[in-house]
Amino acid sequence: MNVVLASQSPRRLELLKQIGISPEVHPAHIDETPLSEETPEDYVNRLARNKAEAVAQHYPGALVIGSDTSVVIDNQILGKPESSDHFFTMFKRLSGAQHQVMTAVAISDGQQTRSEVVITQVSFYPVNKREMERYWLSGEPQDKAGGYGIQGLGALFVKEIKGSYSAVVGLPIAETGKILEKFGFSAWTQGSVE
Incomplete structure (x- = not known):
């Protein structure tokens, strides 16, 4: 059974490879505008599902993984x-505060x-202006939700994390594996569940 990743995120691809899955990559191009009255949780879930379903149309019989991550504060x-x-x-809002990273995974x-x-739940140490400037100049924040990457220099600001580290990076691996199993695919055997 083929697995397709509906994302161009190198981090999501790396996380799947970590558990032995080397998917075909086919980024989804969907409208990511939040709907009025939509909660952040509903937003990431809708986007992950829309990405998976949009790409699944091109791959009959494959399992398509869509994902979306948002950093949420207040x-x-x-x-x-x-x-x-x-x-x-x-970053002034994140400094010294706790925020949530919401990551949805959808498989179609x-x-x-x-x-x-x-x-x-992610808590940051207080971050001073010089640290913010240096981090911005590193180039890392530019394409990251919330402006930081926990798997890179952004880890220097993280005081505490409660929950899934891989979800903060961009794909909750344990949950992805469990959903794949519901479709009859095992990461252990790279094929049908025995």
């Missing part, structure tokens, strides 16, 4: 920084879609 989604000013505004076989949202 029930507000912090997207990818659009500029250095936007980044500094976001073209007939049905199963999904789960994993919420991880």
Whole structure:
């Protein structure tokens, strides 16, 4: 059974390879505008499902994995920084505070879609202006939800994490494996569940 990753994220691909899955990569191109009155949890779940279902149309018989990650503070989604000013505004909110990383994983076989949202609590140490400036200049924050990558230099700011580390990176691996098994695919055997 073929597995397809509906994402161009190198981090998600690396996480799947970590458990022995080398999927074909076919990024989904969908509208990611939040709906009015949509909760952050519903938003990431909808996007993950839409990505998986959009790509599944091109791969009959394959299992397509879609995922979406949002950094949320005070029930507000912090997207990818659009500029250095936007980044500094976001990071001032994250500094010394706790936030949630919500990551949804959805798997579709073209007939049905199963999904789960994993919420991880992340606390930051206080971050001073110089640290923020150095981090921005590193280039790491530019394409990251919330403006940081926990698997890179962003780890320097993380005081505590409660929940799934891999979900903060971009794909909750344990939950992904469990959903794949519901479709009859085992990461252990790289094929049908025995």
